[in-house]
Amino acid sequence: MSHPPPPDFGPTSASHFDVVIVGAGISGLGSAHHLLEQRPDTTFVLLESQPGFGGTWRTHRYPGARSDSDLYTYGYRFKPWTGAPIATREEIVGYLGAVVRDDGLDRFIRYEHTVTDAQWSSDEGRWTLRVRRGDGAILTLTAGFLWMCQGYYRHDLGYTPEWPGRERFTGPVVHPQNWPDDLDVAGRRVVVVGSGATAATLIPALVPDCAHVTMLQRSPTYFFIGQNANELADTLRQLDIPAEWTHEIVRRKSIADLELLNRFALEYPDLARAELLQPIRDIVGEEFDVDTHFTPRYQPWRQRIALVPNGDLFHAIREGRVSVVTDEIESFTDTGFALRSGATLDADVIVTATGFTMNVLGDIAFRVDDVALDFASCVTYRGLMFTGVPNLVEVFGYFRASWTLRVDLIGDFVCGLLRHMSERGATTVTPTLRVGDEGMTRIPWIDPEEFNPGYLRRALALLPSQGDRDPWRHAVSYEIERTTLPKVDWDDGSLIFGTTASERR
Numbered sequence: 001m002s003h004p005p006p007p008d009f010g011p012t013s014a015s016h017f018d019v020v021i022v023g024a025g026i027s028g029l030g031s032a033h034h035l036l037e038q039r040p041d042t043t044f045v046l047l048e049s050q051p052g053f054g055g056t057w058r059t060h061r062y063p064g065a066r067s068d069s070d071l072y073t074y075g076y077r078f079k080p081w082t083g084a085p086i087a088t089r090e091e092i093v094g095y096l097g098a099v100v101r102d103d104g105l106d107r108f109i110r111y112e113h114t115v116t117d118a119q120w121s122s123d124e125g126r127w128t129l130r131v132r133r134g135d136g137a138i139l140t141l142t143a144g145f146l147w148m149c150q151g152y153y154r155h156d157l158g159y160t161p162e163w164p165g166r167e168r169f170t171g172p173v174v175h176p177q178n179w180p181d182d183l184d185v186a187g188r189r190v191v192v193v194g195s196g197a198t199a200a201t202l203i204p205a206l207v208p209d210c211a212h213v214t215m216l217q218r219s220p221t222y223f224f225i226g227q228n229a230n231e232l233a234d235t236l237r238q239l240d241i242p243a244e245w246t247h248e249i250v251r252r253k254s255i256a257d258l259e260l261l262n263r264f265a266l267e268y269p270d271l272a273r274a275e276l277l278q279p280i281r282d283i284v285g286e287e288f289d290v291d292t293h294f295t296p297r298y299q300p301w302r303q304r305i306a307l308v309p310n311g312d313l314f315h316a317i318r319e320g321r322v323s324v325v326t327d328e329i330e331s332f333t334d335t336g337f338a339l340r341s342g343a344t345l346d347a348d349v350i351v352t353a354t355g356f357t358m359n360v361l362g363d364i365a366f367r368v369d370d371v372a373l374d375f376a377s378c379v380t381y382r383g384l385m386f387t388g389v390p391n392l393v394e395v396f397g398y399f400r401a402s403w404t405l406r407v408d409l410i411g412d413f414v415c416g417l418l419r420h421m422s423e424r425g426a427t428t429v430t431p432t433l434r435v436g437d438e439g440m441t442r443i444p445w446i447d448p449e450e451f452n453p454g455y456l457r458r459a460l461a462l463l464p465s466q467g468d469r470d471p472w473r474h475a476v477s478y479e480i481e482r483t484t485l486p487k488v489d490w491d492d493g494s495l496i497f498g499t500t501a502s503e504r505r
Ligand SMILES: Cc1cc2nc3c(=O)[nH]c(=O)nc-3n(C[C@H](O)[C@H](O)[C@H](O)COP(=O)(O)OP(=O)(O)OC[C@H]3O[C@@H](n4cnc5c(N)ncnc54)[C@H](O)[C@@H]3O)c2cc1C
Pocket: 022, 023, 024, 025, 026, 027, 028, 047, 048, 049, 050, 054, 055, 056, 057, 060, 065, 066, 067, 068, 069, 070, 074, 113, 114, 115, 116, 149, 150, 151, 152, 153, 155, 198, 361, 362, 363, 364, 395, 397, 398, 401, 402, 403, 404
């Protein structure tokens, strides 16, 4: 089989780093912290496409953007959170900014540096990266190890389905990922297409200005109504307990509560469904059709459940400021949408909160020894490395629990792996199926029976598969990984350690 020639990396003005971290979102910044703390002699650089840090929290500037999990677990284990559990985008950017400041991370970050190509050479035992700078210049860097913190979706392109007749509607059509600073919704009728966490946070924030907001959804989503307060945290603060202790205690309590809720939802889905829906019924009242508009067809926890603080979305529905339409879009019209039921929906502004376009490892063209890498043909090692791909770890967080819990665990994993390599004098590590593993059953990267949001379903064919046994499974559970990841057996035969051909000569 012949392969296209490797890309021309241009003149080599290469600088070499032990580790290159790709992405300065919550994953990249946390990973840099762990590297600095646990491997202070490692040379590294953090490459980020955007002109600033924050990733998701820099990109999503729509009104009301906020976390949907609590910051005691969404925050890092090493940086106490001192505010209300659910945080606004601005508060999260502030928190990340404090981490950048505390650790002096600015020294290590190169903004407006997009990695476009990565080529592994077994002979050299290093990655050569092609990097496009904001001013158009192309640079070459080399890295002993790639720590991929690129997130899971394209920041410059949200996902909007292609409904026919787009040219007929002349009003603004906006995706929340690209919210224009000057979008004026005052006194206007806004239709928000979507039913997920983004729609649920955006809609209450639009209500005070708009004439009316309609939430147009194809199918409903589960929501959890809670207060944006944590009694335990408030009590500990009143007692003047140090912030570090409060963070750790409340974090453990939140994790325990979440695990209980997860188990309950998995074991008793009907009861969990009823418990999630009752508080919504209590707010919206008997006349509102909760069965049609807020009772999903899937089991609770097959998709992330967003917390709606104080039920603000449902109060706005009760007050008549928001209506909900559960239907399918047939096409745009001159004044809004034509729907499958035959109804029409008029709008001055349309917001498509319809999700993400997944990226697979930063849309980087990877090659290993001149062969283009197709990640879909790899098997994942614990959902963080890939068979046949040397010296590379990806951070992919949890969905049912806070993403960041896994950032901290993988931080320890990578630092432990680098320590182990240096102790045994190895410079390369490659996950490789053992004799007996080759014939194992392969299942998708994330089992759709377990967790199946649309953006993952759309991209599953591009993602690596997992096996039916450890370490080839992607656990997607903090409850499991907090005990398994710290105890990884480096010598179970699934990680092949080596030195480069040139070192051996
Ligand atoms: C509105 C919103 C709210 C959310 N709320 C929660 C929540 O409450 N709890 C939770 O657990 N999760 C939440 N999530 C999921 C969230 O995306 C993750 O929690 C987390 O922010 C992902 O962080 P990350 O650093 O891995 O990726 P990202 O935030 O996507 O950052 C990745 C960074 O890598 C950069 N990058 C990508 N490719 C390249 C490349 N080739 N070269 C250079 N740089 C590159 C990008 O520019 C970006 O800055 C939310 C998501 C959204 C959109």
